[in-house]
Amino acid sequence: MGEANTNTWIDGVPADALPLPDRAFAYGDGLFETILLRGDRPLLPEFHLDRLGAGLQRLHFPDCLESVRKHLAQAAASSPDSSPFRVLRLTVSRGPGPRGYAPPADCRPRVIISVSALASDPTEMAAPANLGETAVRWARQPLLAGLKHLNRLEQVLAAADCDAQGTDEVLLLEQSGAPLSVSAGNLFLVAGKSLLTPVLNEAGIAGTRRRLVLERLATACGLRVTESRLELSQLLGADELFYCNTVVGLRPVAAFRDRRWRRHPVTRDLHAAYVECLRE
Amino acid sequence: MGEANTNTWIDGVPADALPLPDRAFAYGDGLFETILLRGDRPLLPEFHLDRLGAGLQRLHFPDCLESVRKHLAQAAASSPDSSPFRVLRLTVSRGPGPRGYAPPADCRPRVIISVSALASDPTEMAAPANLGETAVRWARQPLLAGLKHLNRLEQVLAAADCDAQGTDEVLLLEQSGAPLSVSAGNLFLVAGKSLLTPVLNEAGIAGTRRRLVLERLATACGLRVTESRLELSQLLGADELFYCNTVVGLRPVAAFRDRRWRRHPVTRDLHAAYVECLRE
Numbered sequence: 001m002g003e004a005n006t007n008t009w010i011d012g013v014p015a016d017a018l019p020l021p022d023r024a025f026a027y028g029d030g031l032f033e034t035i036l037l038r039g040d041r042p043l044l045p046e047f048h049l050d051r052l053g054a055g056l057q058r059l060h061f062p063d064c065l066e067s068v069r070k071h072l073a074q075a076a077a078s079s080p081d082s083s084p085f086r087v088l089r090l091t092v093s094r095g096p097g098p099r100g101y102a103p104p105a106d107c108r109p110r111v112i113i114s115v116s117a118l119a120s121d122p123t124e125m126a127a128p129a130n131l132g133e134t135a136v137r138w139a140r141q142p143l144l145a146g147l148k149h150l151n152r153l154e155q156v157l158a159a160a161d162c163d164a165q166g167t168d169e170v171l172l173l174e175q176s177g178a179p180l181s182v183s184a185g186n187l188f189l190v191a192g193k194s195l196l197t198p199v200l201n202e203a204g205i206a207g208t209r210r211r212l213v214l215e216r217l218a219t220a221c222g223l224r225v226t227e228s229r230l231e232l233s234q235l236l237g238a239d240e241l242f243y244c245n246t247v248v249g250l251r252p253v254a255a256f257r258d259r260r261w262r263r264h265p266v267t268r269d270l271h272a273a274y275v276e277c278l279r280e
Numbered sequence: 281m282g283e284a285n286t287n288t289w290i291d292g293v294p295a296d297a298l299p300l301p302d303r304a305f306a307y308g309d310g311l312f313e314t315i316l317l318r319g320d321r322p323l324l325p326e327f328h329l330d331r332l333g334a335g336l337q338r339l340h341f342p343d344c345l346e347s348v349r350k351h352l353a354q355a356a357a358s359s360p361d362s363s364p365f366r367v368l369r370l371t372v373s374r375g376p377g378p379r380g381y382a383p384p385a386d387c388r389p390r391v392i393i394s395v396s397a398l399a400s401d402p403t404e405m406a407a408p409a410n411l412g413e414t415a416v417r418w419a420r421q422p423l424l425a426g427l428k429h430l431n432r433l434e435q436v437l438a439a440a441d442c443d444a445q446g447t448d449e450v451l452l453l454e455q456s457g458a459p460l461s462v463s464a465g466n467l468f469l470v471a472g473k474s475l476l477t478p479v480l481n482e483a484g485i486a487g488t489r490r491r492l493v494l495e496r497l498a499t500a501c502g503l504r505v506t507e508s509r510l511e512l513s514q515l516l517g518a519d520e521l522f523y524c525n526t527v528v529g530l531r532p533v534a535a536f537r538d539r540r541w542r543r544h545p546v547t548r549d550l551h552a553a554y555v556e557c558l559r560e
Contacts, residue, residue: 008300017297018305020288021394025298026371027432028308034379059433060440087379091306099314099367099396101432101439101464114301116379139419140455144433151431152307152381153339153424159381160340175420184381 008114009078012071018112024093027101028150030109031055032091034246036122036278037115038084040077043278047208052092055147061094064109068092075113085118087247091150122247123278125271128254128264131182131241132167134158137175138203146206158183169243171235171256174203179230185245186210187230189238190266195225196234209244212277213270220273221266242267249274288394289358292351298392304373307381308430310389311335312371314526316402316558317395318364320357323558327488332372335427341374344389348372355393365398367527371430402527403558405551408534408544411462411521412447414438418454418461418483426486438463449523451515451536454483459510465525466490467510469518470546475505476514489524492557493550500553501546522547529554 008015023029033048042048053065072090091112097104120126136158144151154172162170162183169182180198181187186207188197195218200206218225235241240261241253250271252264288295303309313328322328333345352370371392377384400406416438424431434452442450442463449462460478461467466487468477475498480486498505515521520541521533530551532544 015300017299018302019297020295020392022298022305023436025302025305025373025392026312026369026430027436028430029433029436032306059437089306089379093305099369101435102443103436103440112300112305136423137421139421141419141434143416143437149433150306150308151433153309153429153431154421155381156303156307156309156383157339157423160383163382 007116008112009071009075010112011067011110012074019096021096021098022093022110023095023097023103024091024110024112024150026097028152029059029103030091030093030150031059032089032148032150035072035088035090036118036246037076037086037088038278042072042076042088044208044212045072047211048090051146051148051206051208052090055149056092058143058147059094059149060103061092061109062107064092064111068111071111071113075115078115081117083117085122086115087118088113088115118247120248122249123275125268126248126251128252128261129168129243131253131256132162132165132170133257134161134170134172134183136161137173138180140175140202142202145202145204146200148205155183177232179232179235180204182243185243185248185251187241187243188213189230189235190240190242191234191238193223195223196230197225197227198230199227207245209246209249209274212274213244213250216277217270217273221269223266240264240267242270287396288392289351289355290392291347291390292354298390299376301376301378302373302390303375303377303383304371304390304392304430306377308432309339309383310371310373310430311339312369312428312430315352315368315370316398316526317356317366317368318558322352322356322368324488324492325352327491328370331426331428331486331488332370335429336372338423338427339374339429340383341372341389342387344372344391348391351391351393355395358395361397363397365402366395367398368393368395398527400528402529403555405548406528406531408532408541409448409523411533411536412442412445412450413537414441414450414452414463416441416452418452420455420482422482425482425484426480428485435463457512459512459515460484462523465523465528465531467521467523468493469510469515470520470522471514471518473503475503476510477505477507478510479507487525489526489529489554492554493524493530496557497550497553501549503546520544520547522550
């Protein structure tokens with residue numbers, strides 16, 4: 001299979017290939033996290049590990065968080081280069097197993113980590129984005145809602161649609177028609193001194209940056225924040241819109257349908273508070 | 281990674297591990313087929329390739345069916361053992377790609393095939409099954425309905441629930457409450473000279489054995505067959521119930537809730553017609 005890629009590890013061992021069979025490959029039977037590294041330090045590790053732990057429980061994996069912590073620290077410390085920030089993807093697969101959907105009784109999860117360079121600087125707020133729309137809607141699945149599991153075809157299709165349109169991001173609705181997220185991030189709207197974000201109990205991914213806005217950044221900026229079902233009309237009437245994920249941080253929206261936003265003072269404030277968190 | 285497993289091939293080359301990165305592993309970005317081999321011959325290959333081809337189109341993969349055909353024939357002919365039947369799993373992954381949901385412009389799909397022994401004899405009708413129930417419901421996703429794609433967490437959770445209950449299979453409902461399938465197979469009910477099976481335009485997998493019943497076996501047995509939305513009361517009131525998949529063929533249901541079925545004459549007829557098809 002060629003030489004081992006020194007930026008990928010499986011259970012702590014440098015690897016360039018995943019031993020087969022593997023249930024992440026076979027069924028998307030696993031979870032992942034995309035973690036920002038500053039130097040050799042993972043940022044917001046507890047937010048990532050909390051969500052991962054919740055997913056492990058929901059999918060009835062054996063508790064392997066201690067081994068995840070160990071492999072995460074090891075990979076973050078390995079092969080640092082001169083760039084201030086890197087991106088680490090941490091995947092937990094249910095591991096090997098015989099043919100068939102049922103997980104094996106003696107399942108042995110695998111931790112697969114890869115580290116990549118980051119072209120952008122997450123401390124700089126990205127240029128305001130053009131937000132398109134996609135016909136790809138989130139399926140309603142309360143058993144999996146909020147988790148960052150490996151069944152991501154909806155987002156693959158939405159991201160492909162976004163690329164085809166040439167927009168920066170696309171809005172995904174729930175099957176019911178309520179706005180839920182962008183293809184790779186959570187959505188917030190600003191209305192006066194309030195923030196609103198879609199509730200995620202039926203679909204979507206509960207992002208770590210979303211949690212940070214809810215628990216710390218809103219308060220730091222003197223804003224109230226509410227999770228609720230949103231309507232498209234609320235997006236179009238908002239003072240500002242932004243989306244957030246680990247790689248871009250918080251990114252304001254410049255245009256959606258016929259609406260334009262030229263100033264983004266609240267998003268800018270929140271982004272400044274976010275950068276402070278990254279520096280802690 | 282140890283020695284190559286001679287029962288697995290990637291793009292025609294014996295392999296024991298999947299080169300990383302790979303989008304089937306990262307996002308479940310791919311499709312699969314479970315194909316019965318009699319000796320070195322794939323059974324119902326066109327049914328499998330039709331569904332796979334439809335999936336490749338729906339997911340906007342490059343057309344790689346010719347290469348799939350070639351690798352399927354090669355793997356089926358390799359390492360035959362003395363068993364009359366084997367099971368071949370054929371997976372098409374979107375292949376490598378950089379971080380991020382959007383498929384790369386120059387995507388190079390991979391064909392991963394593994395062949396396993398089959399403990400059971402698909403020409404013998406399996407003993408009537410005890411059918412349990414699961415709280416895992418199919419999400420409604422018309423864009424993916426019918427495909428045998430790699431996002432299979434719902435079925436993993438349902439199969440785990442089935443194992444925990446100790447039943448042979450479990451019934452999965454749609455979110456709306458309509459019966460849709462079992463964890464690994466399609467569902468039919470017999471009412472007089474009619475067969476009914478759930479319509480699959482919003483969820484579920486359009487099984488090859490389901491298609492065979494619809495297109496050939498029902499007619500061969502003098503039955504009408506209809507796809508429609510089913511109610512639980514129809515299942516409980518049915519003359520017979522059966523489910524079907526590649527590995528078990530057609531399997532009658534012996535018990536569901538407080539209902540017992542002691543005779544399965546229609547399922548038995550259909551199974552006999554099925555065995556004839558396997559012999560063609």
